Amino acid sequence: MVVNSIIFWLFFAVVSLPYFVLLRKSYKAQNLWLLLASYFFYGWADWKMIPLLAIITIVFYWLGLQIKKNNKDNPKRASHLTTLGVVLGVGVLFYFKYLGFFVQEFAHLFESFGLNAHLSTFSIIMPIGISFFTFKLISYVLEIHRENIQPTKDFIQFATFIAFFPTILSGPIDRPGEFIPQLNKSRQFDYDNVAEGTRRIIWGLFLKVCIADRLFGYTSAVLDNYSHHNATSILIAVLLYSFEMYADFSGYSEMAIGVSQLLGLKVRENFHRPFLSQNTSEYWRRWHMSLTTWITDYIYMPLNVRFRNLGQYGMYIAIFINLVVIGAWHGANWTYVLFGAYHGIILIIIAATERKRRKFEKKYSLKKKAYYKYPRILITFLLVTVGLIIFRASNLSESFEIMQRLTYGYGLPFVNKTAFVFGIPFILLLIFKEFKDENKYNIHFLHSKRLSIRIASIIILLICVFLCGNLDGGQFIYFQF
Amino acid sequence: MEDSLYISNSNMKKGFTKILICFVTVLLCLYCFDCIFGYIMRFISHKNLEKEHCGLNYCLNAATADIIILGSSSARSNYVPQLIGDSINTRFGTKYSIYNTGNTYQDYPYFYCEMKSLIDRKVPKIVIIDLQPWTLAGSTNMSALKYMRPYYSVNSNVKKVLDDNETFLHRVLMNFEMYKYNEEFFDLLTSYLHPTTEYPLGFWALDGEEKEYKIIPEKDTRKVNPLSRQELERTIQIAQNKGIELFICISPYLRYIDRNSPAYKEIVNLCAQYNIPFFDYSNDLELVKGELFHDTMHLNKKGANIFSNKLTSQILKSLSKKT
16 A cells, blocks of 8 residues: 555544544644554554564553663663663664675575575564664664653553654654654644645645556666666666656655655755755755764764764774665665765765865855766766666676666667657756756745645646556655665 | 644645646646647547558558458467569459558457458458467456557447546546547657658568577477467358358467467467468478568568468468458
């Protein structure tokens, strides 16, 4: 049941009607209803994993209360309990997501030494959304230990935060300090929330079906059979893949945020025009923000403090580890590790040259100059695109082969009618909108001051979805993570 | 407290009313657009005998030819109808007309649908079906059903095929014109506004040569899909019941074709069972050359001419034996 399916909207109608009509006077009843709906939603995707979600929620709820209890009286015990929470969260993630991969890699390693490891390959079914809800759980215990938040005594409230259906499958990864307080008051039907939520859902739907799913036809045809295509086709495919990835994931995030807003709940933003970044450091502050801020807060900052006696080198190590973790978070494959390492190295170079660069920019007042800004945006985009070649490949050798194929054999490209006719013009529309938004020209048609223009924009977007969108499209890319 | 609750309630009612008005406005506008758009597209699509839709549209709306070629994009660019038709007419002194209805992805559900629609209009004398050797191993190509959607409400054969293959949700969406013409409207519109004569009798000549190709022997162990088999058998039965001379052919490919695959064997068996002439050029050494191909799946113009000549002589031999 994905947010761009009709079945989801039937489910949403069933959830929201009692939520706003019958239960609107009691926030507790609304929370319980949301929790039941969230478990139903999760069960629809993977009912066998409901016990895991329920048990892990109970354990972390208990841990939260215990950490709070011991924070002042017995800080050591509180620290131990927090460590236990982190180990448990990471352990669950490791078991379901990485164990099979490591067992396989060890078996290969032994075999390369001529030893038979006798490790039969086993596959563990990964619960859908595990990377997202374990991060929520870990942040909960860490925030309580840091005394940034109070643990909630209301179990329903906590379980609703963890299992909240618009975000459980693919984020955004919410923080307890921002989300749980919203569950303390009843949510009323609010015109502004509903209007804004609807606009975001329609925009997200447009990004998904008109851009991401249209480009998928081209990128998959070329990159899955790259040995049969010339360099021009591969170059077009890798450039389009960056947009496909962005439209797919930001489309999902827009819809998830929009659905939450319809329910009167605000969740974290996930994207802030990442392709208009002027360097990759800025890119990571604008791309999948809920994950990058999570990793910055809970991994980069503590590491930076730990390595501070190493001076600048300590910061470089922290940056590198931070990016490798972001890469590895996506899955058990060396390509993700290399993807993280690649970005880590670029970020270290940026950090190492930052002072000189700023001095240079100041000396010649370059910061706002178009001839300085736009080439930087383009270079950043190309660097990100190279990273995504590694990210998309099924193994390391494939990613190197694709890059190698880009160096020779240019000719007439492979043409996919729908990607070129629909996907590319919509990409141009997206770029135009993002540039305008970035430069605060504020001509955003969906947010016009005139209601008639807002309605007309919605109608035009819906017509585009129905006429030009791929209505038989597949899952969201980030569901696999 | 009561006052604030009253204000909140009245705000909620106002908000709800405003949202409802906006929602109804959007729906009404979409409905009007859908009706007008559907009307225009119906007019355009039924007059369209160009590009992607020409084959299907021809079968459904305009078929009068005596010799029909059915198949996918390989059929469209490999079979030169003029050449085949002229050879048959010269040999037998007939005045048969011919049309190549080949279209992208067209496979077994289309053959059945096209064959039924052809017969409803006029029974052809000869039908040549171009099959891909692996066609019986696959499941229904759902993405290719989109070509049929514009004809859903006007052709009962199309309706039946789509109803049999599409999900309930798609059948509901089929009530909306925008859904029926999703993506296809562009082709229909451009070919209506800029009609070309580049595709004589449905034939698409391709140019270029395939220089980089490798033929790697690969075993195809995929099982036969019973539904595909049944659909092909139904098509054969319809043709035989109406006394149509049916030929089943496999075009040349610049790739290895496993003649021991279950799907291939099933085609051979079906042809033998119904006594249908079967011509396989998939591994014909005279044809399997890069200079004759546009890509690994489609012949170029030169290749299509050579192939059509070879095929026609086989068809003529087969027809001569019968007469």
